[in-house]
Amino acid sequence: MIDLFSTPSLVTIVLAAVALFIPIIDALNKEKGSKNKIYSGISFGALVLALIIVIVRVVSSKTLPGLSLASNGVITDDVFGAFFSIAFILVSIMVAVSSWSYMKKKSNHAAYYSLILLSSIGMILIGYSTDFVMLLVSWELMSIPTYALAAFSKKDPVSNEAAIKYFLFGALSTAIIILAMGIVYGLSGTTNIYDSVIALTTLKSSLMPFGLLAAGLFIAGFGFKMGLVPFHMWLPDTYSGSPTTIATLLAAGTKKAGFAAAIRVIIIGLIALNVHWSFVLAIIAIFTMTVGNLGALTQKSVPRMLAYSSLAQAGYILIGLAVAPYAAAGLAASLFHIMNHAVMISAAFIAATAVIVVISGYSIEKFKGLGYRMPITAIAMTIALLALAGIPPLNGFWSKLLLFGAAIDSGHQVWWGPYLAIAGVLNSALSLGYYAWIIRKMYFEEGENRVRQKEPKSIVAVLLFAIGFMVILGIWYGPVLNFATMASPGDLMQLIHIK
Amino acid sequence: MPFAILAIASIAIGLVGFAFEGQIHNLFAYYLSNTFGIVDGKIMSSSPNLSKSTSQSSIVNNNGISEEKNTGFLNLNPIAALSSVGAFGIGGYLGYLFYIQRKVDPNIIQENAVSRALWKFLYNRWYLNSFWYWIGAVIQLALYRKIYKYFEGVIVSGVNPAFRYSMIFMSKVVKVSQTGSIQTYLFVFSAGIIVIAMLLLM
Numbered sequence: 001m002i003d004l005f006s007t008p009s010l011v012t013i014v015l016a017a018v019a020l021f022i023p024i025i026d027a028l029n030k031e032k033g034s035k036n037k038i039y040s041g042i043s044f045g046a047l048v049l050a051l052i053i054v055i056v057r058v059v060s061s062k063t064l065p066g067l068s069l070a071s072n073g074v075i076t077d078d079v080f081g082a083f084f085s086i087a088f089i090l091v092s093i094m095v096a097v098s099s100w101s102y103m104k105k106k107s108n109h110a111a112y113y114s115l116i117l118l119s120s121i122g123m124i125l126i127g128y129s130t131d132f133v134m135l136l137v138s139w140e141l142m143s144i145p146t147y148a149l150a151a152f153s154k155k156d157p158v159s160n161e162a163a164i165k166y167f168l169f170g171a172l173s174t175a176i177i178i179l180a181m182g183i184v185y186g187l188s189g190t191t192n193i194y195d196s197v198i199a200l201t202t203l204k205s206s207l208m209p210f211g212l213l214a215a216g217l218f219i220a221g222f223g224f225k226m227g228l229v230p231f232h233m234w235l236p237d238t239y240s241g242s243p244t245t246i247a248t249l250l251a252a253g254t255k256k257a258g259f260a261a262a263i264r265v266i267i268i269g270l271i272a273l274n275v276h277w278s279f280v281l282a283i284i285a286i287f288t289m290t291v292g293n294l295g296a297l298t299q300k301s302v303p304r305m306l307a308y309s310s311l312a313q314a315g316y317i318l319i320g321l322a323v324a325p326y327a328a329a330g331l332a333a334s335l336f337h338i339m340n341h342a343v344m345i346s347a348a349f350i351a352a353t354a355v356i357v358v359i360s361g362y363s364i365e366k367f368k369g370l371g372y373r374m375p376i377t378a379i380a381m382t383i384a385l386l387a388l389a390g391i392p393p394l395n396g397f398w399s400k401l402l403l404f405g406a407a408i409d410s411g412h413q414v415w416w417g418p419y420l421a422i423a424g425v426l427n428s429a430l431s432l433g434y435y436a437w438i439i440r441k442m443y444f445e446e447g448e449n450r451v452r453q454k455e456p457k458s459i460v461a462v463l464l465f466a467i468g469f470m471v472i473l474g475i476w477y478g479p480v481l482n483f484a485t486m487a488s489p490g491d492l493m494q495l496i497h498i499k
Numbered sequence: 500m501p502f503a504i505l506a507i508a509s510i511a512i513g514l515v516g517f518a519f520e521g522q523i524h525n526l527f528a529y530y531l532s533n534t535f536g537i538v539d540g541k542i543m544s545s546s547p548n549l550s551k552s553t554s555q556s557s558i559v560n561n562n563g564i565s566e567e568k569n570t571g572f573l574n575l576n577p578i579a580a581l582s583s584v585g586a587f588g589i590g591g592y593l594g595y596l597f598y599i600q601r602k603v604d605p606n607i608i609q610e611n612a613v614s615r616a617l618w619k620f621l622y623n624r625w626y627l628n629s630f631w632y633w634i635g636a637v638i639q640l641a642l643y644r645k646i647y648k649y650f651e652g653v654i655v656s657g658v659n660p661a662f663r664y665s666m667i668f669m670s671k672v673v674k675v676s677q678t679g680s681i682q683t684y685l686f687v688f689s690a691g692i693i694v695i696a697m698l699l700l701m
Contacts, residue, residue, distance in 0.1 A: 295677070298670040
């Protein structure tokens, strides 16, 4: 049974009510004129309320500690889910507020904001799911609105192409996930994640290949959304072709939902199967980081460069998951980087959105002299890029330090741990090649003119919030790191009672 | 006059130095042993306090047994002492012949090739300074210059662009692999599943 007063239920009720309410009032309203500002405001209000609910529930200790697997229903109410919910809601707020400026001259505002809210509900529920069926429903609730949102610029063929590719690969990944769930159900006789994991621990050796096949299919299915190499091919095309606000939602939101699902299913499931899976994740992490950074290095379009950058960041996050069984800080470091990356990449994409709205272009050449023309956008972009590169004292530095530290720490048990850290450091250095390039264009190269442009107010507000987040967390990272540690399951083996 | 002062001081230190020969050695060994743990087979464990004992020092042998060694106040090394006095006597006699009695003209040394070579050899202090200057300065500097030139010219100027171009090349490979064609993407996706399944089954 679902507890109606649990965090996921309350958040779903609030967001779903507003998501369904917006199109209804839009249909009933006969008055002409844009309602963009109103819908953006309503969405913002609903998301802030959802954020307050999650925070109050965590602060008042109404949520279960860490990652709770055992649940009678299909969802649980734990700190792990709350951690991801806060990240998703923050991203959705940033997207909804910045869309106020982005959507000004566009149509179908009601559908746009409604779809963002519905996708947010899906992301949030993934973080709380303890049942495969619930996980699949949440996965689709998150994905389907984003297919439509990616194609929101109907007359733009690039946007349509982006959406088609995203939809095709999304459908394929869903099919793969269903196949994996089917195999696990066949092996365990249950759709409850915890019960399945327990059943897998006592799996007959003759059935082990099926368990491993299911694990591989889960990695591929969730890896599509996480943007892991080699399931990443759709990602640069979709992120660069979609409206940049939606690219923000995909890069900072749905990608993280993939990680939430992966931690709930893949990591726990693979431990249950007792196979040497960490090395596989380590290899994927190295390839993901390297391909992402190399791909970004010679891009001319800033959203496409950020898409590759987001790919590389997924590789860094995966380092923590790969070393999780050997280093206590591994999962906490990944969660910390997930929260940081959600804000950092959102800030970078939204700064690019400001340039698109004001200067009408996303080529890197349009960023020349941006420091004079759009100073707040330029400084936000600079801080976001430096934080993504892991430059101290910004938040990205601390989470990368923890990730690489955990990898080195795992060296006591696995030989490849320190090499994973070295690969991460080298990739971080490589990433400066393109991050610094954009900064150079903005501040050290002359643009078409030095005329100060009017920066969109809602985007400036979002960027100022992001600057504050990245700088303050760089100096005072303790609370968020503690929250990430609280949300991480700690001893994975103990979690599934394997001694 | 300055040379006379130098000569008298040298003779005085040479004579007094015998008395402290063992002490200085002990002090140095004690310092090495305590500071760096350098024992080199034997640990000199005598006190560095000179007032305590100037005649005895204990030596711990390789078996760990302490041996007392009576060195005496004037622990004269007869060979060293005779060599010093001999050198002093020969030098003093030659100096007396050349500069006081003036029986022999010092230019005679320049006339004979062998004596001239010997004089030059001694005048240049066995060429020890020159030798060490070549070993320690000239050869090393030449080597460093070569290495620096090679490092700058070949490694820095060569590897840096090579690294840059290889990164750009690999970046372009990634870019080219991003064909935009769904068939290619599907192929990579499927290949990825097979590779991961194989890695897990290994």
